[in-house]
Amino acid sequence: MSDVLVSTYRPGSTLLHRLPAGPKLGLLALYGVVTVVATGPWSAAGFLAFSLVLVAWVRIPWRVALRPLRPLLLVVVLVTAFQVWQKGWPTAVHVVGDLLALFVAAMVFTATTRIDAMLDAIVRGLGPFRRVGVKPEKIALAFSLMIGAIPGVMTIARETREAAKARGLERSPRALLVRMAIRTVAHAYDTGAALHARGIGDD
Amino acid sequence: MSSTTTRRRPARGLSTTDLALVATFAALIAVCSILPAISTASGTPFTLQMFAIFLAGATLGATRSFLAVVLYLAVGTAGLPIFSQGAAGPATWAGATGGYLLAFPLAALLVGLAAARVARGNPTRFVLVVSVVAAVVTIVVVGALGTLGMAWRLDVSLKVAWGYATPFFVYDIIKGVLAAVVAASVHRAFPQLSARR
Numbered sequence: 001m002s003d004v005l006v007s008t009y010r011p012g013s014t015l016l017h018r019l020p021a022g023p024k025l026g027l028l029a030l031y032g033v034v035t036v037v038a039t040g041p042w043s044a045a046g047f048l049a050f051s052l053v054l055v056a057w058v059r060i061p062w063r064v065a066l067r068p069l070r071p072l073l074l075v076v077v078l079v080t081a082f083q084v085w086q087k088g089w090p091t092a093v094h095v096v097g098d099l100l101a102l103f104v105a106a107m108v109f110t111a112t113t114r115i116d117a118m119l120d121a122i123v124r125g126l127g128p129f130r131r132v133g134v135k136p137e138k139i140a141l142a143f144s145l146m147i148g149a150i151p152g153v154m155t156i157a158r159e160t161r162e163a164a165k166a167r168g169l170e171r172s173p174r175a176l177l178v179r180m181a182i183r184t185v186a187h188a189y190d191t192g193a194a195l196h197a198r199g200i201g202d203d
Numbered sequence: 204m205s206s207t208t209t210r211r212r213p214a215r216g217l218s219t220t221d222l223a224l225v226a227t228f229a230a231l232i233a234v235c236s237i238l239p240a241i242s243t244a245s246g247t248p249f250t251l252q253m254f255a256i257f258l259a260g261a262t263l264g265a266t267r268s269f270l271a272v273v274l275y276l277a278v279g280t281a282g283l284p285i286f287s288q289g290a291a292g293p294a295t296w297a298g299a300t301g302g303y304l305l306a307f308p309l310a311a312l313l314v315g316l317a318a319a320r321v322a323r324g325n326p327t328r329f330v331l332v333v334s335v336v337a338a339v340v341t342i343v344v345v346g347a348l349g350t351l352g353m354a355w356r357l358d359v360s361l362k363v364a365w366g367y368a369t370p371f372f373v374y375d376i377i378k379g380v381l382a383a384v385v386a387a388s389v390h391r392a393f394p395q396l397s398a399r400r
Contacts, residue, residue, distance in 0.1 A: 008291060009282060028293055071288040075299050079357045086359075095358040102297040110282045110292030118281035138222065142274055145226035146233075147283065153230045157238060177251075177381060178388045181258060185393050188227035192220035200219065 008068065008110050010060045016112045017058065021121035028109050035098045041090040044097025051104035060111045068107055069100070076100070119143045141200070145191065156183045221267055224396075228259045228271040229278070233285035252287055253345075254378040256307050260314030261333045261386030262396060264322070268311035276304060302352020306345040313340050314379075318386065322397035326387045333386065337379025341372055 011017070016024070035047050055065045069076075076096055083092035123140045130136065160180040164172070217225065235251035259268040275285065284291040286304075296304060317336040321329045346368045354364035390397055 007282060007284060025293070032297060068290055068294060071290060072298055075357070079299075079359070082359065082363070091358065099297075099299070099356060103294045106292055106294030106297050110294065113282060115278075115282040119278070122277060122281065133216070135216070138217070142222060142226050142229075142270075143278060145223065146229040146274055146278055149227045149230035150233055150285075153227065153234045157234050173381060174384060177254070177385045181262070181385045181389050182392050184227060184231050185224070185262070185389055185396070188224045189220065189393075191227060192218075192223035195219045195223060 007115060008064060008107065009114055010058075010064060010111050012058060012060075012112065014058045014112070016054070016108065019112075021113050021117045022125060024109060024113060025118075025121070028106060031105055032102055035102050039094060041093035041097065044094045044101065047101035048097045048104070051101045051108070054105060054108045058108055058112050060108070064111060065104065065107050069103065072099075072103065149187070149191065152187055153184055156180060156187065217267070217270075224263055225267050225271045225274060228255075228263060228268065229274040231255050232259065232272065232275045233279070233283075236285055236287045237289055250287055251378070253310075253341075253375045254382050256311050257314055257333075257337050257379050257382035258386055258389075260311040261318040261337075261382050262389050263315060264319035264397070265312050265315035268315040269308050272308040272311045276307065297356075299353050299356045300349065301356065302348040302350070303345065305352070306348035309344050309348075310337075310340045313344065314382075319397065322390050326391065329387050329390070330380075330383045333383035334380045337382065338376045341375040341379060345375065346372060 019027075035044075038047075055062065076099070079099075080092050080096050083095055119140070123136045123143070126134050126136045126139060157180055160176055160183065163179070164176045232252065232255040235255035238251060256268075256272060259271045262268070263271065279285045279291055280293055280296065282292050286295045290298075295301065314333060314337050318329070318333050321332045346365070349371075350361060350364045350368045353359065353367055354361050357364065
């Protein structure tokens with residue numbers, strides 16, 4: 001189960017890698033707006049070609065860039081068929097082309113942006129909201145607490161599953177889930193106590 | 204960490220324990236989203252994502268569960284592959300299911316509002332109220348926002364998109380009942396979760 005959390009980030013030194021996360025996200029959002037505003041099959045095909053050029057430019061392996069498309073594949077096939085039947089080829093190309101173009105561009109964003117750089121950008125972006133009670137340093141702490149908690153919760157989930165199996169309870173979701181939930185809450189209280197002991201969090 | 208000028212704060216901020224609960228439940232939602240799906244008789248993959256979101260609401264109440272889901276969405280959007288099927292990043296918002304992501308925090312918030320009102324009462328009543336609210340939220344909030352997202356991204360009519368959304372209702376309503384039952388046990392084990400503050 002440890003191979004579940006494989007990040008799509010690929011180190012590199014292209015301009016897109018070096019661009020700060022905040023402005024890069026802004027560019028991605030702008031690209032999203034442009035794909036919505038521009039209609040027609042030709043612009044959609046152009047956007048998709050542009051996104052694929054981005055993949056080639058940042059030199060991430062095609063396998064890495066396109067693997068996240070797998071869950072989307074069924075939807076794409078169904079929607080293409082539906083749109084061709086209902087409204088003809090041009091609409092199908094327009095809808096599916098735009099969808100894929102933006103999706104691939106967003107994958108390029110994720111592949112060229114370190115997760116912590118992105119989280120830092122969020123914390124920085126929330127700075128101006130300090131006046132209305134938002135505490136960016138608390139949010140930064142929440143980010144690291146959550147990421148740190150994932151392996152522990154994963155272990156709880158796996159152990160619960162194994163314990164339930166050993167007792168032949170795998171058919172009883174209630175027994176399994178109650179145990180998982182209670183151990184998770186206990187884990188949270190332990191974390192809270194540990195933070196408290198270190199004087200972190202409360203002011 | 205020198206916030207010496209916070210003269211007035213809207214209500215009381217989150218305590219350290221609250222912060223730990225929010226972060227741990229965000230992690231639970233992440234784990235439940237990427238755990239291998241339990242295959243059901245009909246072949247539809249049954250992930251625990253929606254269960255975890257309802258459980259957060261039913262256990263933590265409105266504010267903390269809303270923050271837990273927002274935290275999960277933020278870290279997933281930042282690139283940690285914790286969205287369903289190991290997806291990550293802004294791409295998930297751009298895809299056909301972006302409406303669902305938007306619905307998640309609202310679902311936790313509404314279930315949390317209801318759960319907080321009945322958490323200190325009779326467990327049977329708690330299970331009943333939370334199950335019903337989760338079922339209503341499944342259709343009115345999750346189903347509706349999911350439909351709007353699909354209709355917009357796939358350029359299909361609302362009726363067609365609603366047709367795509369409906370097969371999931373039964374599963375999500377079951378997950379809501381399960382979350383209510385489990386949360387009732389959690390409240391019994393940790394009465395401090397719903398302590399009046």
